[in-house]
Amino acid sequence: MSAVHFDFTTLPARDRYKLLVSVVVPRPIALVTTVDAQGRANAAPFSFFNVVSDDPPLLVLGIGGREPRRDGHKDTVRNIGETGEFVVNLVDEPLMEQMNICAIDFPPDVDELAAAGLTPIASARVRPPGLEKSPVRLECRKYMSIPVGPEWRTLLIGEVLAMSVRDGIVSPDTLHVDPDAFSPVGRLHGGGWYLRLTDRMRMDRVTGLDGDASSRA
Numbered sequence: 001m002s003a004v005h006f007d008f009t010t011l012p013a014r015d016r017y018k019l020l021v022s023v024v025v026p027r028p029i030a031l032v033t034t035v036d037a038q039g040r041a042n043a044a045p046f047s048f049f050n051v052v053s054d055d056p057p058l059l060v061l062g063i064g065g066r067e068p069r070r071d072g073h074k075d076t077v078r079n080i081g082e083t084g085e086f087v088v089n090l091v092d093e094p095l096m097e098q099m100n101i102c103a104i105d106f107p108p109d110v111d112e113l114a115a116a117g118l119t120p121i122a123s124a125r126v127r128p129p130g131l132e133k134s135p136v137r138l139e140c141r142k143y144m145s146i147p148v149g150p151e152w153r154t155l156l157i158g159e160v161l162a163m164s165v166r167d168g169i170v171s172p173d174t175l176h177v178d179p180d181a182f183s184p185v186g187r188l189h190g191g192g193w194y195l196r197l198t199d200r201m202r203m204d205r206v207t208g209l210d211g212d213a214s215s216r217a
């Protein structure tokens, strides 16, 4: 079968971005809340985001650099560098417009929660607040921060210390999540495209030769 081939070792960064964010879809959105050393709150969305381990429970954020007019880092990276803590607020449809406001490049001293009209809610294990409106909040401690590339990019690995889930989404007994009660949006390619979780399919895991169809990854 013929195919169009792209050599990523010679392709300009802008084109690599365009291709990658269009094919690795949908991506979940982490609306990350942090505080700086003075306790001022910040919120920003990131779709270079996923969970990457359950033991230890780790998630990763891919955070780009900023024009070097400040220190080259986005406020989220700078704040996590100062405090070592953050909260990932998962984003559903009612939260989208405010999530979009949080993506504006506000100066570091602007409280983005107030700018977006978002109500903070105290976290149990970390200093940064979560967002009351978010259906699921993951309280995280910095596990590792890896600088990548020439332009202040950072892979931020966080360890999940606690999770808060809005009532009615998860059964405390079975830990089953009701997919009709939890509807996170997914990020698609550029041009402002997103996806709803309205069309699901299921397939049973094939049993291995040893008869073990593990439900873990």
Ligand SMILES: Cc1cc2nc3c(=O)[nH]c(=O)nc-3n(C[C@H](O)[C@H](O)[C@H](O)COP(=O)(O)O)c2cc1C
Residues within 6 Å of the ligand: 029, 042, 043, 044, 045, 046, 047, 048, 049, 062, 063, 064, 065, 073, 074, 075, 076, 077, 099, 100, 102, 103, 104, 105, 106, 187
């Ligand atoms: C849906 C969405 C996803 C985004 N994903 C990322 C991302 O994965 N990495 C990134 O560096 N910026 C991403 N951005 C842009 C940041 O949110 C934006 O640069 C923000 O101003 C950073 O804020 P901060 O300086 O307060 O950390 C995304 C924006 C939107 C709207």
